[in-house]
Amino acid sequence: MLETMVAFLIVAIIFVVKAVKVVPQQHAWVIERLGRFHAVLQPGLNIVIPFIDRLAYRHNLKEIPLDVPSQICITKDNTQLTVDGILYFQVTDPKLASYGSSDYILAITQLAQTTLRSVVGKMELDKTFEERDDINRTVVASLDEAAANWGVKVLRYEIKDLTPPAEILHAMQRQITAEREKRALIAASEGRKQEQINLATGEREAAIQQSQGERQAAINQSEGDKQAAINRAEGEAEAIRLVAHATADAIASVAQTIRQPGGMEAVNLKVAEQYVSAFGNLAKTGNTLILPGDLSNMGSLIASAMSVVKQSQSGNTTS
Numbered sequence: 001m002l003e004t005m006v007a008f009l010i011v012a013i014i015f016v017v018k019a020v021k022v023v024p025q026q027h028a029w030v031i032e033r034l035g036r037f038h039a040v041l042q043p044g045l046n047i048v049i050p051f052i053d054r055l056a057y058r059h060n061l062k063e064i065p066l067d068v069p070s071q072i073c074i075t076k077d078n079t080q081l082t083v084d085g086i087l088y089f090q091v092t093d094p095k096l097a098s099y100g101s102s103d104y105i106l107a108i109t110q111l112a113q114t115t116l117r118s119v120v121g122k123m124e125l126d127k128t129f130e131e132r133d134d135i136n137r138t139v140v141a142s143l144d145e146a147a148a149n150w151g152v153k154v155l156r157y158e159i160k161d162l163t164p165p166a167e168i169l170h171a172m173q174r175q176i177t178a179e180r181e182k183r184a185l186i187a188a189s190e191g192r193k194q195e196q197i198n199l200a201t202g203e204r205e206a207a208i209q210q211s212q213g214e215r216q217a218a219i220n221q222s223e224g225d226k227q228a229a230i231n232r233a234e235g236e237a238e239a240i241r242l243v244a245h246a247t248a249d250a251i252a253s254v255a256q257t258i259r260q261p262g263g264m265e266a267v268n269l270k271v272a273e274q275y276v277s278a279f280g281n282l283a284k285t286g287n288t289l290i291l292p293g294d295l296s297n298m299g300s301l302i303a304s305a306m307s308v309v310k311q312s313q314s315g316n317t318t319s
Contacts, residue, residue, distance in 0.1 A: 018050030028094035030057040040094045057098040059091045063155060066105065068112050070161070073120040075128060081120060082163040085139075087112050088155040089147070096151025104150040108143055112157065115142040125164065132159050 022045055023029050029041040032054045041048075048055075070084030089108060091097045101107045119138045120128055128135070136157050143154040164172070257263045 015050050019047055021046040021048055021055070026061045028059045028061055028091070029055055030059070030094055030098045032056040037095060037099065057094065059094045059097055061091055061094075063088055063090045066109060068109055068116075068157075071113050071117065073117045075120055075123055075125045077124045079125045079168060080165060081125070081128065082161070083116060083120065083159060084161055085112070085116070085136075085157055085159045087143070087157050089143075090153050090155060091151060092153045093151030096149065098151075100150040104147070104152050107150060108147055108152060108154065111143055111146055112139060115139050125168070128162055132162070135159060 021029065021041055023041045023043045025043045027043060029046075031038045031041060031048055033049070033052055037056075038053060066087040066089060068085045068087050070082050073081045073083050075081060087108065093100075097104055116135070116139055119135050123131065123135075136159060139157045140154055143157070147154050163169075254267075258267055
């Protein structure tokens with residue numbers, strides 16, 4: 001009896017162990033019942049029928065990185081490249097992942113390699129280095145379209161290395177070195193050119209400034225000379241006007257004096273004094289004394305001078 005109970009207990013334990021399934025988070029288990037697909041167990045506690053239901057597949061639903069082995073690719077210009085990369089995918093449909101392909105990892109790996117060879121074969125060597133992002137996007141688009149039937153979503157593909165043959169690599173390094181030396185020479189020549197332009201421009205501007213300064217100095221000098229001549233002429237004219245005015249005032253004073261009582265006699269006396277003074281001066285300046293032909297006419301001369309004075313007086317009175 002005891003043995004029966006022990007056997008029954010063991011069977012019960014086995015039955016419970018077989019019936020209870022605990023699925024971890026981000027995992028999906030596929031259950032087959034009598035050899036056919038039955039259900040996908042979600043994360044958590046699940047109950048199945050022991051010996052009838054069978055756990056057929058276990059899938060990880062996390063993003064999985066897959067290293068794609070390196071391979072030889074031939075470019076459009078017949079250059080061999082060793083290319084390897086890494087592929088990121090995620091199982092999105094556990095049922096398709098179980099029954100869509102016998103080995104979806106192998107399928108997407110092989111498809112990634114063939115697609116990569118096809119894409120690289122359409123490009124020249126230089127383009128493969130410049131357009132790595134385009135290559136990655138093309139591989140992902142091709143894989144994602146095919147992997148939909150396998151229950152897999154290809155998220156991205158990244159090329160790790162693009163390695164050309166050693167001879168090509170050395171030639172590329174020499175080309176890069178030559179290109180950098182060329183840029184350095186061009187930059188140096190551009191610098192010398194700009195330096196010469198700057199120097200010539202500076203000399204030109206200095207010559208222009210100097211000529212403009214000399215021109216302005218000459219203009220200023222001529223303007224100064226002109227203004228000085230104007231000032232001198234104005235001074236001389238003013239002096240002439242002042243002398244004329246003084247002479248006119250003197251004559252007017254003499255005329256006014258003549259009209260006063262005794263004025264005519266004073267004029268006669270003044271003329272006689274100047275006449276005698278003139279003869280005196282002639283005697284001082286030379287050994288020869290020139291006398292008038294008729295000294296008795298001295299009174300007539302004075303009378304003639306006075307007549308002129310009278311005429312001028314009458315003219316002033318008339319005016």
